[in-house]
Amino acid sequence: MTKEKKSEVMEELREKMAEYPFFYLTDPTTMTAGLTNKLRRECFQTGVEMKVVKNKLVIKLLREADPSKNYEGLFGAFKGQTAILFSTNQKAPAKLIEDFRKANSTELPGFKGAYIDSAVFIGEDQLDTLKKLKSREELVGEVIGLLQSPAKNVISALKSSGHKIAGLVKALEERGAAE
Template sequence: MNKAQKTEIINKLRERFSRYPHFYLADSSALTVEQVNKLRRACFEGKVEMKVAKNTLIRKALESIEASRYEGVYPALKGQTAIFFTENPKEPALIISRFRKEQGSEKPILKLAFVDSEIYEGDSQLETLTRLKSKADLIGELISLLQSPAHRVIGALQSGGQTIAGVLKTLESRSAD
């Protein structure tokens, strides 16, 4: 690979790292060609972009964006590295988990996940990543929590409206006596 080709790959990787807020790094070296194709298909269906690149090119792409932001990523750049770019922070974890179940294997091995500037290091973090909530899920939960007290007050007023009126009439009649 000549210098121009390497520069082109670095530029493409930099564009993807800049565009996607989350990415996963995994070791897919033990997978057969057929398994890699199945994994790529699952990624495509899940709207996750999967790329395999040399570690030095990945590192150069990250350093060209903001070297200090990605310092925790660099130690994971060893061996073969597949990168999963995504908008949804838990989708690659779900894809990898489903793929492992279907294949009856522990491959691919999660090296690292970079989610909202947080680093989840190691394959042991895969289950945690499958339980992450998306931004839309969190906003929905927050809205329902904020609406809950208002619904209770309105419900109490609607169901007990007659009771409140009765109490007010009783208090009015006592004050008149």
């Protein structure tokens, strides 16, 4: 690969990493051409972009990236052939890999790792964890729901016992006037 081609590939990867906040590393080494094409089609249908890359180029790019991104944990996963699945949805590639494996009765593609919100997930056992991860929007919704429920309980208690509170306020007011 010429220097010009390498810099083109690195620039393309840099753009993809800026565009897609989440990416998964897979091992397509033993996949047939038919299975690889089928995986590419399924990626396209689910909004996941697949790119087979040279490990050295990706490692070089990740080393040049912002240190706060915490990519170092991924470096060990770049062994053998690597395909990167880029996505704007953190669960989509995990679900895609699992569904592809079930539909084709295979353990391919192999899962190497993933990068989600500055967190690194390495190893096949992490795939189930990634499928269960909640998005930032889902977590914010849950927190808001939890914060709203006590307020709703207080409001309903005040409405149901409004007469008692009014009586207590009136009694306190009368006691204050008597003193």
